[in-house]
Amino acid sequence: MAFHEVRFPDDISRGARGGPERRTQVVELASGDEERNASWADSRRRYDAAYGIRRADDLAAVTAFFEARNGRLHGFRWKDWGDFKSSLPSTTVTPIDQVLGTCDGTTTTFQLVKRYESGAQAWLRRICKPVAGTVMVALSGVEQPAGWSVDVTTGVVTFATAPAAGVLVTAGFEFDVAVRFDTDRLDVTWDLDRLGSIASIPLIEVRR
Numbered sequence: 001m002a003f004h005e006v007r008f009p010d011d012i013s014r015g016a017r018g019g020p021e022r023r024t025q026v027v028e029l030a031s032g033d034e035e036r037n038a039s040w041a042d043s044r045r046r047y048d049a050a051y052g053i054r055r056a057d058d059l060a061a062v063t064a065f066f067e068a069r070n071g072r073l074h075g076f077r078w079k080d081w082g083d084f085k086s087s088l089p090s091t092t093v094t095p096i097d098q099v100l101g102t103c104d105g106t107t108t109t110f111q112l113v114k115r116y117e118s119g120a121q122a123w124l125r126r127i128c129k130p131v132a133g134t135v136m137v138a139l140s141g142v143e144q145p146a147g148w149s150v151d152v153t154t155g156v157v158t159f160a161t162a163p164a165a166g167v168l169v170t171a172g173f174e175f176d177v178a179v180r181f182d183t184d185r186l187d188v189t190w191d192l193d194r195l196g197s198i199a200s201i202p203l204i205e206v207r208r
Helices: 056-068
Strands: 001-008 017-021 026-027 034-038 044-048 075-078 098-102 110-111 113-120 123-124 137-140 147-152 156-159 168-172 177-181 187-191 196-198 203-206
Touching: 044 177, 056 196, 098 110, 098 113
Parallel strands: 001 075
Antiparallel strands: 017 044, 026 034, 044 203, 075 177, 098 168, 110 156, 113 123, 137 168, 147 156, 177 203, 187 196
């Protein structure tokens, strides 16, 4: 089992559907009250790529991609067009979009994260697959053009020298989702005009 650092075709993923899911246990008591428990600490994303197929060539591209990944065996990158950058969809990525942490004077590595907030509640998502060439880093609001590197396979930012204690580390970036096919079979239908269609191409996020 391996992860292939290759992205699913963008022109097909753009028309796909899907998003995050969570797993919650709900127990209804005799009184009608409920007890709820979160089975997962983090959400997991599911997608269906079939909605992005518009022509026979698209189906051929998906088939080739599926075969190269050996079905469910190997993971790959996926662009979620509804959530693929550190900023809001309508705004431009900046190096102060997301807070990675506050320096202690010795730490040199920081994980890319994205914060989802609503009211007083928030959830922090680890970003493990940033897009090469899109990551920007700032220290206390000042962009740093050098002195750091990012591993685009893990999302870890490493500084050549530990920033001073109390300095706020922020970043902006675009990112992919690590996924795999959630099936070992593609069920393709061909009509008399040799136009292909497929009911479903399920994908599921790979937690890393």
